[in-house]
Amino acid sequence: MIKSMTGYGKGEAENDLFRLKIELKSVNHRYLDINIKSPRYLIYLEERIKKFIKGDLSRGKIDVFINLDFINQSSIDVKVDLP
Template identity: 40%
Template sequence: MVIIMLRSMTGYGRAQYDSAEYKITVEMKTVNSRYLEINVRLPKKYSFLEKNFKEVVQGKIHRGRVDVWIGIEEMNRSGYNVKVDKELAMDYYNSLKELANFLDISPQISIYELCRLEGVIILEEPEPDQEKIWKNVLIPLEEALDQLIEMREREGANLKADLEKRNENILHMIEEIEKNIQK
C-alpha cells in the first residue's frame, strides 16, 4: 500500500519575533505555480538578507509562487547620527525670503518648515550587523514557514479526502452501470 501525502499549493504563515534590538514580522503566502518562484519584500536597508531568505524557503518548498514580506523595526536607535546641512538651510531660507519679497508677502518661515525641506536634516544610519540581524530574522522566518507548510498539508489532507470520496462515488457508479449492463 502506498501512502501519498498531498499538499495544497496555497498556504499562509505569519510570525513575529521581538527582541531587545528588533521587532521582526514575517508573512508568507503561496499560490499555485508550476515552478518555484520566490518574491521577497523587505526594507532596502536589509536587502542583503534576500539571498538567505530564498535559500531557506527553497529548502522546504519546491513548487509554487512564494511571496515573503519582512518588516524590521529597530528598537534601539543608538549609533544613529543626525546632521543639519546649515548651508542648504540658509540657501532655502534666503530663496524663500526672496520669493516672499517678490510676491510682496510677509516671509514667515518657521524652523519646523525649514527642517522639513529636502536635505536639510540628514539621518546617518549605522551599517547593520548582518550576522546578528540574520539570527534574529531566521526565528520568525522558520516559524512562518512551518505554519505555511502545516496549512498546505491540512489543505492537502482535505483535498485527498475529497478525491477519495469522489473516487468511491465513481466506483459505485461503475458498479451500478455494470449491474445494469448484465441485466
C-alpha cells in the same frame, strides 16, 4: 496524503532593539517563484532566504514580507570613521 501549495503564515520576534515581523503567502504555480519584500537595508539577506526556501519547496509562488521596526533608536550608537 494531499499536499497543498496554498498557504499563509506569519511570525514575530522582539528584543530590546527591534521587532521583526515575517509573513509568507504561497499559491499554486507551475515553477518556483519567490518574491521578497523587505526594507532596503535587509537586501543582503534575500539570497540566503531564497536558498532556505528552495531547500524545502520545488514549485509554487511564494511571497515573503519582512518588516523590521527599531523600538528604541536612541540606543543605537553609530560611529563614523573619517580619514
